[in-house]
Amino acid sequence: MITATTSLAPSLVRQIIAAAVAAPSVHNTQPWLFRIVNDEIHLLADTSRQLEAQDPDGRALLMSCGAALLNLRLAAEHFGRTSDVVVFPSEDHDHLATVNVHGAATATGMVDELFAAIPHRHTNRLPYEDRPVPPAVLEALSEAASQEGAVFYPVTEPGERRRLVDLIHDADATTNPKVMAEAKRWTGVEPSRPDGVPTESLGPIPQSPSTPHRDLTPGRVISGRGFAVFENDPTLAVLTTSRDDRAAWLAGGQALQRVLLVATVEGLVATYANQPLEAPGLRWLVRDPDQPIGFPQMLFRIGYAPAAPATPRRPVEDVIVEP
């Protein structure tokens, strides 16, 4: 419910929060809540939606909330508001950011373009075309990450790519039963659910074991899900941050979402094979030793493909809490 403690028009609040919740989130857990106080929109972590087994530190939860925060900032600016952000503004551990959407501002063309891309960005687990991503486009993705204080680098060297694919497979082999049980609750879910990853978004299983891929339903047979030939030469990329704490994860999520929206504008799609980042002992091996020192936060597969289906979201009313 949007209450009377705000001077912001309810329709404006609704549109800004609808944009925020369109963000990607780990297993589509949507681990966020919003509180409206005067001209401020507070972003809160909903830790009841944390993946306790897969994400015990809450890194993926914070990255998901960071992605929502980037959308929130873009939406505020798109609707002609300033969007001053203070991160971790109070003693409340779950209060991640306050966005003050008070004054009038003129949105730049870039803001409008990225805002328009929000509903078109979907995680795409289909096979991609055998078409390289041009270096200038990869450069634009790196620039997007650096605007949010992170580093994005494509993995172009064949030996380095093979090393990453091996790490992905090693991580698959170490998947623990608690993570599998948790994945079962959140992935391959009925389309009527407002959260979780629906079966139709899982994509096919690659025929070749050398495809870098994450099966979100490990060990389960999903009726109607087939095999497919994936691209020969996938474009992989890594997102890193210079620190590895809650602030870095929140910033990393904003960088992730800016990268994804620029990718969407460029006609690209993306998915992730993050399992080595979640396996103690493997995460640090993801970093290319030839790259600047940084903490890996995301491992992408990027390319060109037909559109993937949208995943559901909880209604805006359900993610707004009383002040």
Ligand SMILES: Cc1cc2nc3c(=O)[nH]c(=O)nc-3n(C[C@H](O)[C@H](O)[C@H](O)COP(=O)(O)O)c2cc1C
């Ligand atoms: C922090 C984070 C980690 C994710 N990890 C993976 C992953 O390893 N594999 C994958 O296929 N999708 C991954 N996803 C994508 C989510 O499953 C996806 O965002 C969610 O299902 C919502 O769908 P959408 O992105 O199409 O809106 C991740 C998303 C986030 C934000």
